[in-house]
Amino acid sequence: MTDQKTDPLYHREGHLHTHTTTLSSIAPLSSLPSTTQPLFKPPPSKTPYILTTPSTIFHAQGGGQPSDIGTITLTKPTPDGNDPKFTVHQVRKVDPSILHLGTFDPEEPTFTEQEVGLEVRQDIDVPTRVLHSRLHTGGHVLGLAIHLLSRAGEAGLPQDLKDGKASHYPGAAFVENVGLIPGDAKARIQEKVDELVSRDLGVAIHFWSGEDAGHKCISGLDGAAVGDGEEVRVVDIGGLGSYPCGGTHVKTLKELGRVVVRNIKRQKGISKVSYEVVDA
Ligand SMILES: [Zn+2]
Structure with missing residues (x-):
C-alpha cells in the first residue's frame, strides 16, 4: 500500500x-x-x-x-x-x-x-485543525516580526539574524534563529507581532519554481522543499515575507487571536523564542 x-x-x-x-x-x-x-x-x-x-x-x-x-x-x-x-x-x-x-x-x-x-x-476534526493552523501561522508571524526588527537594527537584534527551525505543537511551539536575541527584546517583538496581527494581513499560498523560492523566501530553501514536482509551495504573509511550507494556515491574521511571546532562550548561538496563541 x-x-x-x-x-x-x-x-x-x-x-x-x-x-x-x-x-x-x-x-x-x-x-x-x-x-x-x-x-x-x-x-x-x-x-x-x-x-x-x-x-x-x-x-x-x-x-x-x-x-x-x-x-x-x-x-x-x-x-x-x-x-x-x-x-x-x-x-x-x-x-x-x-x-x-x-x-x-x-x-x-x-x-x-x-x-x-x-x-x-x-x-x-475542525477545532483541532483550526488550532494547528493558528499555531502554525502564528509561528510565521513571530518569525517575520523578528526578521523585520533584525533588518531594521531594532531592539538590539543582530542584523544578520538567520531564520532557523520551528515547531508549532500545542504547548510546545517555538521559532529558532541563528544569532543572539537579547532577553529584553521580548516586549518589542511582542509589539511587532501585535502590529502585524492588527493589520489583519492576508495569508496566501503560491507555487513557485525552486529558483524563485530560494531567492524570495526569508529562510531560503534549507531542507524545506515541499510541493508538486519542481514547484515549491510557499506561504506569503501580507506580501511582507515568504516561507517554503507544507502546512495549513489561517486566511487572514485576525483569525489568530493573539500570538503571545513566552520566552527567549539562548544556547550555542541559537535563540529559541517560544510562543502560544490565545483568543483575542
Ligand atoms: Zn506554514
Missing part, C-alpha cells in the same frame, strides 16, 4: 473540512514493513489499521505541525446495516503515500478489502 500515490489536497485546498474520495487500501498496522510501523503510536486498546485514499485533506505530521485527526466513513453503508466508521488518530507521509492510522468502532473492521474502490468521506 505504501507505493500508492496520495495527493495532499490540503496543499491546494487548505480550508476543506470534508472531502469525498475512494478507498485505496486497508490493512492492519502489523502488516506494514517493520521500518514503517515505528512511525506510528497507535492507541493501546484497539487493533490499529492503516487506510489509504488517492487524495486526502488530512494533514500528515511534518514541518513542525502535528497530524489532523477525524473520521473516514463509507458513503454507502454496508449491506449488513453497519454504520462504518474509522477514527483517524495519526497521519504520516511515507512517500509517495499518505497513511491514515486509525481504529474501528467498536472493534472489528466495519469495512474491509472488499470495500476497496468504494466511495468514502473524510471529515477532519
